[in-house]
Amino acid sequence: MTPIRYELIKTCKQTGARLGILHTPHGSFETPMFMPVGTLATVKTLSPEELKEMGAGVILSNTYHLWLRPGHDIVKEAGGLHSFMNWDRGILTDSGGFQVFSLSEFRRIEEEGVYFRNHLNGDQLFLSPEKAMEIQNALGSDIMMAFDECPPYPATYEYMKRSVERTSRWAERCLKAHQRPNEQGLFGIVQGGEFEDLRKQSAQDLVSLDFPGYAVGGLSVGEPKEVMNRVLEFTTPLLPANKPRYLMGVGSPDSLIDGAIRGIDMFDCVLPTRIGRNGTVMTSEGRVVIKNAKYARDFTPLDPNCDCYTCRNYTRAYIRHLIKCDETFGIRLTSYHNVYFLIKLMEQVRQAIREDRLGDFREQFFEQYGFNKP
Numbered sequence: 001m002t003p004i005r006y007e008l009i010k011t012c013k014q015t016g017a018r019l020g021i022l023h024t025p026h027g028s029f030e031t032p033m034f035m036p037v038g039t040l041a042t043v044k045t046l047s048p049e050e051l052k053e054m055g056a057g058v059i060l061s062n063t064y065h066l067w068l069r070p071g072h073d074i075v076k077e078a079g080g081l082h083s084f085m086n087w088d089r090g091i092l093t094d095s096g097g098f099q100v101f102s103l104s105e106f107r108r109i110e111e112e113g114v115y116f117r118n119h120l121n122g123d124q125l126f127l128s129p130e131k132a133m134e135i136q137n138a139l140g141s142d143i144m145m146a147f148d149e150c151p152p153y154p155a156t157y158e159y160m161k162r163s164v165e166r167t168s169r170w171a172e173r174c175l176k177a178h179q180r181p182n183e184q185g186l187f188g189i190v191q192g193g194e195f196e197d198l199r200k201q202s203a204q205d206l207v208s209l210d211f212p213g214y215a216v217g218g219l220s221v222g223e224p225k226e227v228m229n230r231v232l233e234f235t236t237p238l239l240p241a242n243k244p245r246y247l248m249g250v251g252s253p254d255s256l257i258d259g260a261i262r263g264i265d266m267f268d269c270v271l272p273t274r275i276g277r278n279g280t281v282m283t284s285e286g287r288v289v290i291k292n293a294k295y296a297r298d299f300t301p302l303d304p305n306c307d308c309y310t311c312r313n314y315t316r317a318y319i320r321h322l323i324k325c326d327e328t329f330g331i332r333l334t335s336y337h338n339v340y341f342l343i344k345l346m347e348q349v350r351q352a353i354r355e356d357r358l359g360d361f362r363e364q365f366f367e368q369y370g371f372n373k374p
């Protein structure tokens, strides 16, 4: 029996968003949830204790990166990723498909797999469904992702159709290569771009293989937000209501709320730590670029409505000073706040679902954050 189980608690009467619990071998966590990204076996600058205190449940890592460095064999020898990085809650690993397309040039896609260059030293590499499963098996993640192609945006219908069919064949090969289905859950990834019939074909192919969970891939690749929302509107209903739905690579606060409203349960995004590293923070009143001179004598917290460690103890002026001086403590404070902000945003989304008012919450949040400003 699969170690991953989704429990639907209730549906928001105002929007249709779902409140659920994701049960994993490393704990049970409420959804909708935001999953911090820990590419190289660390959520950059933050400790596991800090992640726990802010309420992180599942974090992400990646087949491609850990295969290259330190090597999945070393992680396996350490007893798997949980012990290697001292994280005893949930871990989801992406299959490397996306990274091959986003990090590497000169790639060649064949039926057997993808030939590409190591983005660190230019060596020729080959990744396949079987190889991606071997690596994720060694990493010991609670949730593995099928090896897929995330096509570029935009792509022609013909290209997208061939890609969807190959991704479905690759998903089947992943299932066959799955060595420990009772210990690790494997999610299928729905592709098809913005073409409704291809999304339907992809979803039907994958649902017929009965995965414990499904991801909506191929989005947040440069398409307008209206396109993403439209694709979600006709894709999530194709997925079983009793299985978790993961929207890959999303995202900004508005996209998290709009994704939850369209039936998504799980999100991941590098945004909080990535923009945090250049001193940009998400606050309840919109983005703050802390290097801006206007904060030089601003002795208030990053976000007046935030109770995180950073906002309780430090001022904008101090954090601006650290970031401008390239002091490491500065990016720790901004990263902590940004991850905390998205995790707490999802707590507010879950509370709004409990009280059947996620539509009202969306209005109020968008207004305060400034998403509705023309």
Ligand SMILES: CNc1nc2c(CCNCC3CCCCC3)c3nc(N)[nH]c(=O)c3cc2[nH]1
Pocket: 037, 038, 039, 060, 061, 062, 094, 095, 096, 097, 098, 145, 148, 149, 150, 189, 216, 217, 218, 219, 220, 221, 248, 249, 250, 268, 269, 270
């Ligand atoms: C940012 N937009 C976006 N990301 C996508 C991703 C990556 C999701 N994030 C994974 C982390 C990235 C950093 C390292 C750790 C794993 C996608 N992944 C896959 N496999 N397929 C997609 O269609 C797919 C589509 C995506 N769109």
